Amino acid sequence: MSLAVSLEFENSVAVVTINNPPVNALSHSVRQGLWDYLEQIERNSDIKAVILRAEGRTFPAGADVREFGRPRTPPILSKICDRIEALPTPVIAEIHGTALGGGFELALACHYRIADQTARMGLPEVGLGVLPGGGGTQRLPRLVGAAQALDMIIGGKPVSAPAAEALGLIDRAVKKNLHQAALASALNLIDHGAGPRPTRDRVDGLSNVAKYNSEVAAMRTRHAKSPLANIPRIINCVEAAVLLPFEAGIAMERQAFDECETGPQAEALRHAFFAERRAAKVPELKGAELREIHRIGVVGAGTMGSGIAIACLDAGFPVTLVERNVEGLQAGISKIEKNYERSVKKGRIDETTRQNRMEQLNGTTEMQDLGQVDLVIEAVFEDEEVKRGVFAQLDQVMRPGAILATNTSYLDINALADTISRPEDVVGYHFFSPAHIMKLLEIVVGAKTHKDVVATGFALAKKLRKVPVRAGVADGFIGNRVLASYRLAADFMLEEGASPAEIDAAMRDFGFPVGPYQVLDMAGLDISWARRKRLAETRDPKERYVAIGDRICEQGWFGQKTGRGYYIYGGESGPVENPDVLTIIAQERAAKDITPRAFSVEEIQMRCLSAMANEGARLVEEGVALRPSDVDVAKLYGYGFPRHRGGPMMWADQNGLLAVENALKSYQPEEPEFWKPSPIFAELIKNGRHFSDLNGA
Ligand code: COA
Numbered sequence: 001m002s003l004a005v006s007l008e009f010e011n012s013v014a015v016v017t018i019n020n021p022p023v024n025a026l027s028h029s030v031r032q033g034l035w036d037y038l039e040q041i042e043r044n045s046d047i048k049a050v051i052l053r054a055e056g057r058t059f060p061a062g063a064d065v066r067e068f069g070r071p072r073t074p075p076i077l078s079k080i081c082d083r084i085e086a087l088p089t090p091v092i093a094e095i096h097g098t099a100l101g102g103g104f105e106l107a108l109a110c111h112y113r114i115a116d117q118t119a120r121m122g123l124p125e126v127g128l129g130v131l132p133g134g135g136g137t138q139r140l141p142r143l144v145g146a147a148q149a150l151d152m153i154i155g156g157k158p159v160s161a162p163a164a165e166a167l168g169l170i171d172r173a174v175k176k177n178l179h180q181a182a183l184a185s186a187l188n189l190i191d192h193g194a195g196p197r198p199t200r201d202r203v204d205g206l207s208n209v210a211k212y213n214s215e216v217a218a219m220r221t222r223h224a225k226s227p228l229a230n231i232p233r234i235i236n237c238v239e240a241a242v243l244l245p246f247e248a249g250i251a252m253e254r255q256a257f258d259e260c261e262t263g264p265q266a267e268a269l270r271h272a273f274f275a276e277r278r279a280a281k282v283p284e285l286k287g288a289e290l291r292e293i294h295r296i297g298v299v300g301a302g303t304m305g306s307g308i309a310i311a312c313l314d315a316g317f318p319v320t321l322v323e324r325n326v327e328g329l330q331a332g333i334s335k336i337e338k339n340y341e342r343s344v345k346k347g348r349i350d351e352t353t354r355q356n357r358m359e360q361l362n363g364t365t366e367m368q369d370l371g372q373v374d375l376v377i378e379a380v381f382e383d384e385e386v387k388r389g390v391f392a393q394l395d396q397v398m399r400p401g402a403i404l405a406t407n408t409s410y411l412d413i414n415a416l417a418d419t420i421s422r423p424e425d426v427v428g429y430h431f432f433s434p435a436h437i438m439k440l441l442e443i444v445v446g447a448k449t450h451k452d453v454v455a456t457g458f459a460l461a462k463k464l465r466k467v468p469v470r471a472g473v474a475d476g477f478i479g480n481r482v483l484a485s486y487r488l489a490a491d492f493m494l495e496e497g498a499s500p501a502e503i504d505a506a507m508r509d510f511g512f513p514v515g516p517y518q519v520l521d522m523a524g525l526d527i528s529w530a531r532r533k534r535l536a537e538t539r540d541p542k543e544r545y546v547a548i549g550d551r552i553c554e555q556g557w558f559g560q561k562t563g564r565g566y567y568i569y570g571g572e573s574g575p576v577e578n579p580d581v582l583t584i585i586a587q588e589r590a591a592k593d594i595t596p597r598a599f600s601v602e603e604i605q606m607r608c609l610s611a612m613a614n615e616g617a618r619l620v621e622e623g624v625a626l627r628p629s630d631v632d633v634a635k636l637y638g639y640g641f642p643r644h645r646g647g648p649m650m651w652a653d654q655n656g657l658l659a660v661e662n663a664l665k666s667y668q669p670e671e672p673e674f675w676k677p678s679p680i681f682a683e684l685i686k687n688g689r690h691f692s693d694l695n696g697a
Contacts, residue, residue: 005033058097122158129266268646301332307435511642
């Protein structure tokens with residue numbers, strides 16, 4: 001018998017317990033154990049009721065994602081669900097923690113469901129590029145109808161136990177003693193002679209066929225343009241629940257699941273799932289002692305500083321916010337206030353929470369007030385001199401052992417750390433704007449950063465609900481280095497003949513929410529202009545320089561905030577291409593004697609993506625990124641790279657490394673250094689390997 005499942009008897013109730021830490025995923029050992037015990041239960045006529053429960057922190061949180069994409073060893077979940085549902089005695093699911101995916105489908109196959117008040121349940125398979133494969137698309141709509149079922153399966157968001165009770169998904173949510181309550185329910189069912197209540201026979205959600213069909217049709221229209229291969233299949237399966245007999249619906253679901261599971265989107269999404277978790281595993285964690293963080297200081301109350309303060313307040317930390325003068329401080333505090341007022345209006349938080357958060361915020365113009373904090377995140381103007389000044393003051397006032405973090409996008413952390421007496425306490429936290437919303441946090445590890453400081457950063461990121469990625473010191477770290485190459489590849493095409501709108505459209509077509517020139521307009525063209533001016537002195541004169549951005553800025557056009565950039569804003573029908581920019585581009589081409597040519601969507605995508613993957617490979621080669629999947633995580637969480645494509649390194653793997661290397665080589669004559677393939681390509685290609693082989697466990 002499998003050790004992952006056990007069977008005990010409490011009077012005439014069979015209690016089946018799953019025990020497969022950490023999240024009771026439905027791995028083969030669990031499925032086999034369930035199968036074997038179901039057989040025993042079927043043969044034992046003394047059993048009058050069954051409870052299905054799990055040990056540890058949660059009811060099964062889903063199928064074992066590690067088994068996806070390869071042939072599944074029987075018994076498969078869907079057969080187990082059918083077998084549970086067919087038992088002649090009542091079966092109760094006793095749900096705690098997070099009953100997700102296959103775990104929730106097991107519960108749906110049970111005849112009754114009782115859950116701890118704090119439990120959550122749902123079907124997040126959509127996020128892995130698949131759909132529920134254990135009967136979820138057929139059983140869920142039978143309980144709650146099409147609209148709710150589609151919301152849960154396509155939205156993928158779990159619902160709380162009280163919400164599930166209100167929806168009729170579970171019979172009861174209990175505040176305490178869940179197992180006692182489940183047992184009492186079982187005995188009660190036995191006393192009342194209640195038999196099984198198979199979900200497949202329930203019609204609650206199917207009774208109004210016209211309504212059901214119109215809800216399906218509405219969802220189909222809403223998602224008509226989705227690039228995701230699983231969405232139309234989910235809708236078809238849910239539609240089938242009302243049209244087809246149960247078995248035929250299940251067969252359809254299985255086929256749809258298999259088609260999705262082996263596809264490239266599911267592969268990329270699985271990669272994203274594991275890449276995110278892998279990114280949090282860094283060598284510094286070994287043997288590190290976490291430093292305690294109770295109070296946080298934030299220096300600088302501008303856009304970044306106030307966003308960072310909100311992220312810290314949201315995580316429950318008291319925050320001391322420092323600004324040079326009262327006006328600046330007041331402006332920062334009012335940004336934070338407005339954010340919380342908006343959150344209350346939108347129903348995201350209640351008034352008491354708003355008050356609590358604001359009470360935890362302490363504004364000051366005195367650096368001395370940071371004497372008692374455990375961590376300071378400096379978020380002042382991105383200028384080496386300014387940051388040095390702040391660090392010198394922090395060095396004076398902060399207690400020994402406190403952490404000094406700098407929020408920088410580009411600056412050299414080692415140089416900054418060496419200006420103070422405790423470089424081992426210095427670390428970079430690169431937040432992304434808006435800092436309280438964007439998930440990515442690059443944790444930049446300097447040459448002297450103590451491992452305790454690094455480990456504490458990763459622990460803090462989890463509390464701040466950020467996705468941390470470790471980066472070594474390099475201009476632009478991981479995310480901005482790759483972004484710079486992406487933009488350069490795009491700029492070269494502008495000069496050669498493509499228009500900003502064509503490039504933007506091609507990248508949106510690939511799956512980015514917006515194209516690179518739209519992003520530049522949003523961020524403000526003056527920001528990258530200032531950086532280019534800063535770097536002008538040290539730029540290699542042999543490097544190909546595209547001056548189109550500078551010419552646009554010289555007109556005073558800085559993008560959205562000035563109403564003009566690559567696009568013109570403010571018109572009734574939304575942004576339109578800026579014809580004057582097209583003139584500037586034409587002038588630049590003429591100045592360089594370039595005869596413009598056309599670029600296909602495919603070529604635009606290939607050039608941009610291969611530039612990104614090549615830069616990612618260089619970052620791995622230089623040790624700035626620990627592994628290719630960290631590059632992917634940075635792009636997915638900080639730069640809008642479409643998740644179903646898995647990130648630039650996954651894209652290169654899927655596209656074929658040889659094809660990408662060949663493309664890079666074919667562009668090389670245009671700009672030899674920029675397009676030179678990282679040697680990692682050749683190394684992997686000759687051994688038949690992929691970037692994913694460099695990711696480790
Ligand atoms: N299959 C295999 N492993 C899984 C898993 C699954 N379905 N769900 C979680 N794990 C693993 C994680 O990879 C991680 O392993 P690690 O410690 O070796 O890195 C470990 O379980 C803990 O997961 P983590 O996400 O770090 O813990 P958490 O407490 O933050 O979140 C969950 C727990 C269950 C909410 C979260 O893991 C989750 O959402 N899992 C996926 C659920 C899902 O999509 N199920 C549908 C599959 S059909």
